Amino acid sequence: MSGAWLPPEEYVETIARATSYACLYFTDTRGRPVQLKAAYSTETWQWPGGNMDPGETPWECAVRECLEETGIVFRGERKLLAVQFIGRSAHDWPTNHIGFVFDGGTLTDEEIAGIVLDPAEHTAFRVRTVGEWREVMTPCNFARLGAVDEARRAGVVAYLEG
Structure with missing residues (x-):
């Protein structure tokens, strides 16, 4: 490279691009993860969340998606888990994908019973132990669940690839 500075619109053409998502990880009062069944797949269980809109921060996305997908108005602290x-070669997508998982805290039985799903996005929600989730999740998605659950218990932030 010649060392000359490129205008921003030219420079961004030379670097990696990524889409991004954000979500909230909830458990019940017994520490069991709460997940939603995706409408687009018979095997995908996930947390309330989705892709970020233009101009939106990861936190804003997680809170917005949670409200849209569950009816829960989340007012908890901003704690990254x-x-x-996910590199573009690891999935059928034209860019890298970067996700932010925030701690949604603990839901009471009443809050869980009050979840209202958007049927266009999710068909069910369940509360299971981490071990029980292993039986119904893909290995990749279960690895993410296990790492996030462990990060929450340990009070650290996990970094995941794939």
């Missing part, structure tokens, strides 16, 4: 990087 994990960052996930």
